[in-house]
Amino acid sequence: MNWLSRLSCLCLPLGVLSLSVPAHAVPMPEKPEATAADLNPFVESSSQIWDAVVALPDNRLVLEAPRWLGNIAPQISISTAGGRPTPYPNADWNAAEGDPQTRFVAVTGMTRAGDGTLWIVDSGVPDREQKPEAPAKLVGIDPSTNKVTKVIPISADALRQGSIVSGIAVHEQTAYVADSGVAGVIVIDLKSGVAQRFLDHVEGLTAKRPIMAAAGVVKARDGRPLAIDASLIAISPDGKWLYVMPYCGPLFRVATTLFNDPNSTNTALQESATLWYRTHALGGLTVGPDGTLYWSDVTTGSIDSYTPGRIPHHLITDPRLKWPGGLSLSGNTLFVPASQLDQAARFQNGQATVQWPVTVYTFHVPDDATSDVLRK
Template structure:
């Protein structure tokens, strides 16, 4: 988550181009695997509106087993109102888990200050990441934290502050994945991965400023690279992260970067050397600019491609698929899966929000979450 986390002009167009061309000679061959097909498999009829808003920009959705949807409306892009909402099966909305946790004022340890990602576990636990940074051009106003919600009871059962020792002053946590008793959190303010032991709440930082998860490429939409108000290219460090169903691997990347894979045992190996840690990151696929990703229970990755308005997938066997390309998918963001073969994708239009438009939003209302019926057939040969 979601996409993004900080918005920074890190270099000029010419400087960035120099870095990109210089890096072409050192790209890992493992990243090439199979090229992404150019022709989508599904027609426009496979994509239908699921829900809409005329006042909030949603950048992530989680589908609960009972058919409800939890929607994230991050404050940093200019949203007002609840940062987490639940869409009931009758189509009505309510703050989630309740109004108090979505209050704009009050004890920051007892409310969502700046939602920055969420992940649902098989037992119905929803982990919500709060960066504590409601304005990504300013410092944090509250400590970062993880919020554990029991979606069956619709109540917060634990608040876990993230240790400040694992963060930098410029850190903006922005993506969370959980397996067993471990949470993996991406830092998009200063590239890195936080590994958090949930029972003890202890956090350790790894891959600090690692080039594979740092912003070195522009974020590109169908109309071209996204820039700041002064014309500089935007860059966001690692903000998307997922963990494999068996817990053996994490995958992560910046929105404009490439997908990297890391074996999780490296984080608990007492004998690992700094050099081995640096070399543990494998470039796993040369993705386009992404607005979000999620991993299915079989390990398949689903990507929202903002450069072409497409939904892509990537199997554990490293087979890429272009599922659909559709002009309605304007900056598709973090998708969510249900148990019936559907993917739910917010067309977030983030590049038209106030955060990307020097305070003057140009969002085309309503913002729509689309429901995509996934193919049941194997990829074309």
């Protein structure tokens, strides 16, 4: 079953999902805690749609420009504040042709692990409506040397027909990769390369409504509402909890112990995803060192946070945040691309309506945004 064949059931509004939110989940406050002065441009592009970024500790920013949005090379680039992005780790890895094992075919996600390694997900699927061009793989890069240190093919038995690997979260030597084409999570041992598939078609990972942007429902090329399964994924600092969701939301939480317990039954795994927060459609999800979740809301053009104690903070809503994408935290600063993803040509009858430049903003996180005290 591919990502376009599940659209007949996508007319459920946000409030009528069959799963209920626990009583202690607090609604998102209406009043933002920050102002427009806390949101500032970092780097701009007049030719690429950046849908995600990763901040490095040396003030460089890794930028993702996937082929499925119609971007030209490079798919991965790097820049400093106000600088000119350059291909990363080099031009060869961003070449349009060549051995698919030594270049990016279709980048769909990235993250920085605790040991500093930058992990890139390459789905091998440059057009979500077409067959793969190459096998899926993970690419590890050492930012201190700007060298590729490891390439891990994702074994075919961990995939399904129509699979499109997407977001990635890493804890120590384990990678968790979301399958946005056929709902599921692939758990990969980064030392051995062994991959196992879990949560196949689990309800919490399957899109049940259209992706709603500020301008309305996002539609596929054929005019039907767009649905994308498990896409956003993050892991708690202690590695105990995996947060995962379809693009449209809501957000679910899964205990990672279930993936390592040989006594876990299929029923336990199928029932393991707990509704954690009833979000809108999100463009990005990340977690801070204290366990606070940060996300970018494409429906409202907002950045929000959610503490380990389940207290939501509405950080900012700003008209410049047009489809805020995959964000990254460095210290008390969030880096967030205003990607305008829904204005790409594939969603606009073949003619892009992006208002250039696409801008990555820095956002100063308010000091109390990680507080578990509810603000009125």
